[in-house]
Structure formats: C-alpha cells, structure tokens
Amino acid sequence: MKLGLLFFLILFGLETIMFFFLHSTLVESRVEEELIALQTRGNSHRAILEKHFDENTISHVALMESEANTDVVITNSNKEILGASVDSSLIQRYIKRPITSSIRKGKTIEDNWKKEEYISTVSPIEQDGVLIGHVYMFQDTAWIQSLISRLNKQFLIAGFIAVIFTITIIIFLSKALAKPLIKMKEATSQISSGDFSVSLPKTGDDELGDLARSIQLLAGDLNYLREERNEFLSSISHELRTPLTYIKGYADIVQKRDLSPEERSQYLSIILEETNRLSDMVKNLFDLARIDKNTFDIKKRPIDLKEFMKKIETKFSPAFTEKGMLLSVNCLESITISADASRLEQIIFNLLDNAIKYSSPGDKTTINISRTKKHVIININDTGRGISEEELPFIFNRFYRVDKSRARALGGTGLGLAIVKELVHAHGGTISVCSREGDGTEFEIVFKGETECENNTFG
Ligand SMILES: Nc1ncnc2c1ncn2[C@@H]1O[C@H](COP(=O)(O)OP(=O)(O)OP(=O)(O)O)[C@@H](O)[C@H]1O
Numbered sequence: 001m002k003l004g005l006l007f008f009l010i011l012f013g014l015e016t017i018m019f020f021f022l023h024s025t026l027v028e029s030r031v032e033e034e035l036i037a038l039q040t041r042g043n044s045h046r047a048i049l050e051k052h053f054d055e056n057t058i059s060h061v062a063l064m065e066s067e068a069n070t071d072v073v074i075t076n077s078n079k080e081i082l083g084a085s086v087d088s089s090l091i092q093r094y095i096k097r098p099i100t101s102s103i104r105k106g107k108t109i110e111d112n113w114k115k116e117e118y119i120s121t122v123s124p125i126e127q128d129g130v131l132i133g134h135v136y137m138f139q140d141t142a143w144i145q146s147l148i149s150r151l152n153k154q155f156l157i158a159g160f161i162a163v164i165f166t167i168t169i170i171i172f173l174s175k176a177l178a179k180p181l182i183k184m185k186e187a188t189s190q191i192s193s194g195d196f197s198v199s200l201p202k203t204g205d206d207e208l209g210d211l212a213r214s215i216q217l218l219a220g221d222l223n224y225l226r227e228e229r230n231e232f233l234s235s236i237s238h239e240l241r242t243p244l245t246y247i248k249g250y251a252d253i254v255q256k257r258d259l260s261p262e263e264r265s266q267y268l269s270i271i272l273e274e275t276n277r278l279s280d281m282v283k284n285l286f287d288l289a290r291i292d293k294n295t296f297d298i299k300k301r302p303i304d305l306k307e308f309m310k311k312i313e314t315k316f317s318p319a320f321t322e323k324g325m326l327l328s329v330n331c332l333e334s335i336t337i338s339a340d341a342s343r344l345e346q347i348i349f350n351l352l353d354n355a356i357k358y359s360s361p362g363d364k365t366t367i368n369i370s371r372t373k374k375h376v377i378i379n380i381n382d383t384g385r386g387i388s389e390e391e392l393p394f395i396f397n398r399f400y401r402v403d404k405s406r407a408r409a410l411g412g413t414g415l416g417l418a419i420v421k422e423l424v425h426a427h428g429g430t431i432s433v434c435s436r437e438g439d440g441t442e443f444e445i446v447f448k449g450e451t452e453c454e455n456n457t458f459g
Pocket residue numbers: 350354355357358359382384385386387395396400401402403407411412413414415416417418440441
C-alpha cells in the first residue's frame with residue numbers, strides 16, 4: 001500500500017508537471033501563430049493601400065475584413081479613422097495608444113489574450129518614405145479563449161486517462177512486487193518459529209527470485225543443522241552412557257562385594273580407564289564446540305617444519321617402538337609454514353595415534369613433508385590395516401568408528417579425525433585420505449605455504 005501510494009504520488013507529480021508545460025507551450029505557440037497571421041494579413045492590406053490610398057480601396061479592404069473573423073481599421077497618419085470593418089468605439093482605445101517607433105514589418109500592440117477583448121497589430125502605410133497612415137488588425141480574444149477552453153477540456157480528459165492508467169499499472173506492479181515479498185515474510189516467520197518446511201513459489205531470475213532461493217536454501221541449511229545437532233546430541237548421550245555404565249557397575253561391585261585385593265585393583269583400574277576415556281571425550285567435545293563457535297584461538301607463527309618434525313619424531317618414536325612399529329620422518333628441505341604450533345602438534349598427534357592404534361607390530365608409518373610453489377604438503381602414511389572404501393567417506397564424522405567395539409577397546413571416541421579436520425580448516429588448509437583395506441592408509445594435509453629452501457634429510 002505504502003509503496004503503491006509513493007509510486008502514485010511520484011508519477012502523478014511528474015504527469016502534472018509535464019501536462020502543465022505542454023499546455024502552456026501549446027497555448028503560447030497558438031497565440032503566437034495568431035499574432036503572426038494577423039500581422040501578415042495587415043501587411044498585405046498595407047501593400048495594396050500603399051499603391052492605392054483612396055476611399056474606394058479603403059472601403060474595399062474594410063468590406064473584405066467584415067466577412068473574415070478578423071477586423072481591420074485604416075487611419076491616416078494622425079490616427080483618424082478612414083475605414084473600419086468593426087464598430088470604432090470598441091477599438092478606439094487601442095488606436096489611441098502611441099506608436100513609439102514605426103517599423104516597416106509592423107508590430108504587435110496588444111497580445112494579452114487573457115484580459116483584453118482584442119489582440120492587435122499595426123502596419124505603417126508609407127509612400128515615398130513618408131508615413132501616410134496605419135493599418136490596424138484586430139482579432140477577437142473570445143475566439144482564442146474558446147480554443148483554449150477546448151484545449152483544457154482535452155487536457156483534462158487526457159489527464160484523467162493518464163491517472164487511471166497510472167493507478168492500474170501501480171496496482172498491478174505492487175501486486176507483482178508485494179505478493180512474493182509477503183510470501184517470503186511469511187516463510188521467514190515460519191522459519192523463525194522453528195518450522196523449516198517452507199516452500200516458496202519459483203519466481204524468475206531477478207533479485208526477488210534470488211531472495212526466494214536464498215530463503216529456501218537457508219531453511220534447508222537450518223533444517224540440516226538441526227538434524228545434525230539432534231544426531232550429535234543423541235550420539236553424545238549414547239557415547240557417555242557406555243563408560244558411565246561401566247563405572248557405575250564396577251563401583252557397585254567394589255562397594256558391595258567382598259573382593260580379593262587383586263580383583264579390587266582390577267576393577268578399580270577399569271573404573272580409572274573409563275574415567276580417563278570420559279575426560280578425554282569431554283575435552284575433545286569441548287575443543288570441537290569451541291571450534292564451532294569460532295572462539296578457538298589460532299595463534300599463527302612461522303614454524304620451521306624441519307625442527308618441528310624432529311621434535312615430533314623424538315616424542316613419538318618410543319610409542320611406536322614399544323608396539324614393534326617404526327616411525328620415520330622425511331623432510332627434504334627446510335620449510336617454514338605459518339601455523340599454531342600446539343594445534344599443528346595436535347593434528348599430527350591424532351593422526352599418529354590412529355596409525356599406532358590401527359596398525360600391527362612390524363608396520364611402518366612415514367611422514368613426508370614436501371612443497372610446491374604455493375603449498376606445503378604433509379603426508380602421513382601407514383602400512384596398517386586400512387579402511388574399506390564404504391567406510392572411508394565417513395571417517396571424519398563425529399563419533400564415527402569403523403569397528404565400534406574394537407575401536408572402543410583401543411580407547412577411541414571417534415572424535416580424533418573430526419578435530420583434525422576442523423583444525424586443518426581453521427588453518428586454511430585441506431585434508432584428504434586415501435586407503436585400501438589391508439594395505440594401509442595415507443592422509444594428506446595441504447597448507448598454504450611460505451617457504452625457504454635448504455636440502456636436508458632426517459628421520
Ligand atoms: N590410520 C588408520 N588406519 C586405519 N583406520 C583408521 C586410521 N585412522 C582412522 N581410522 C578409522 O577411522 C575411525 C575414526 O578415527 P578417529 O581418529 O576419528 O577416531 P578414533 O581413533 O576411533 O577415536 P579418537 O581418535 O577420538 O581416540 C577409527 O575408528 C578407525 O576405524
């Protein structure tokens with residue numbers, strides 16, 4: 001309504017201004033034409049009178065004009081009337097006006113068609129350069145006024161049609177504009193009330209269509225997020241229930257039964273193990289929640305990967321050796337990347353932890369660092385048990401474990417890779433995986449890199 005009214009006022013204003021200018025231009029040019037015609041007629045009478053300035057010709061000219069809708073008055077040089085086609089009392093006051101300069105082509109002596117009874121011109125009659133008289137021409141303004149009033153009527157009709165036309169267009173336009181907008185408003189209120197099943201009609205390829213598609217997309221995304229959140233919450237409660245059941249069960253046994261010291265210590269160590277698992281899970285969940293909320297601080301500093309990996313190798317090698325496995329790190333050049341050292345360590349830790357957990361004695365894990373012009377690539381591959389093709393797409397999902405019971409036995413919560421993925425993304429990098437069941441697994445992390453060259457091998 002508001003938009004339509006505004007449109008109407010603007011268009012109506014524009015139309016009024018345009019009509020006003022058109023009207024006044026038309027009227028002015030019409031009056032101008034009349035004056036020129038009057039002057040031309042006066043000049044042609046003057047031409048005849050200059051040749052024959054006698055009573056006969058004068059009355060002849062007056063007679064001719066009495067039949068036309070213009071009038072003529074012929075005077076001598078003293079403005080005494082010699083002949084006229086109109087009652088002289090009506091036009092006396094125009095003739096009495098002083099003619100300041102005598103111009104050969106004549107001049108207008110009255111053009112006020114609105115107030116005066118006549119518009120008028122005068123042409124001087126000369127013989128041998130001496131002024132001998134004047135030809136005055138008159139045009140009744142009533143005629144012009146009736147012409148103007150006819151014009152006004154036509155303008156009123158045209159204006160009325162224009163207004164009706166404008167209103168029709170505005171009603172049509174505001175309906176075409178407002179209808180989808182109202183629908184979208186309804187859709188957004190529906191979304192905000194928690195119902196994401198909105199369906200907006202398909203509009204064109206214009207901005208309104210874009211907006212409708214964006215709202216539809218938003219509803220879809222929100223729905224996906226809600227489903228994911230619900231799934232995540234039910235996974236959490238499920239994951240928490242298992243260790244809690246163990247803890248409660250064994251705590252009951254320890255409290256109620258008479259147990260031998262060995263049994264007691266065995267049950268207590270199970271309780272401790274489950275408590276550790278719970279605390280790990282809570283820590284991991286807390287990390288993920290912080291990454292999701294973007295309150296996770298990534299303090300990027302230049303890191304020399306050669307030194308960094310050396311430390312990692314020293315730290316992790318004993319764990320590999322203990323399980324009869326091997327860890328080797330290859331870095332052909334000294335490479336600097338900009339990253340948060342503790343987060344990068346967490347990424348490598350989670351991947352190496354998996355490599356240990358899902359490999360058997362005798363297997364080997366290799367870390368290769370390389371770089372291209374723009375990227376730094378960290379490759380971690382193991383010769384462990386690998387992951388089947390069907391499972392591979394899901395391993396980065398939260399709580400996803402290929403073999404639930406086995407992974408549980410190994411202490412897995414299924415959050416390790418989800419955290420790795422989020423951390424890599426938080427660094428602006430990407431992670432991908434390649435694996436064949438029975439052959440081993442290879443993770444590739446690609447960071448944007450700022451590098452410096454120096455050939456070196458260690459590991
Ligand atoms: N190097 C690997 N070799 C074989 N399977 C792997 C490897 N890395 C991960 N997986 C599979 O992917 C699943 C998900 O790994 P993720 O690290 O997210 O969880 P987790 O190791 O079970 O638990 P967490 O890391 O939280 O202790 C694992 O359960 C495992 O089945």
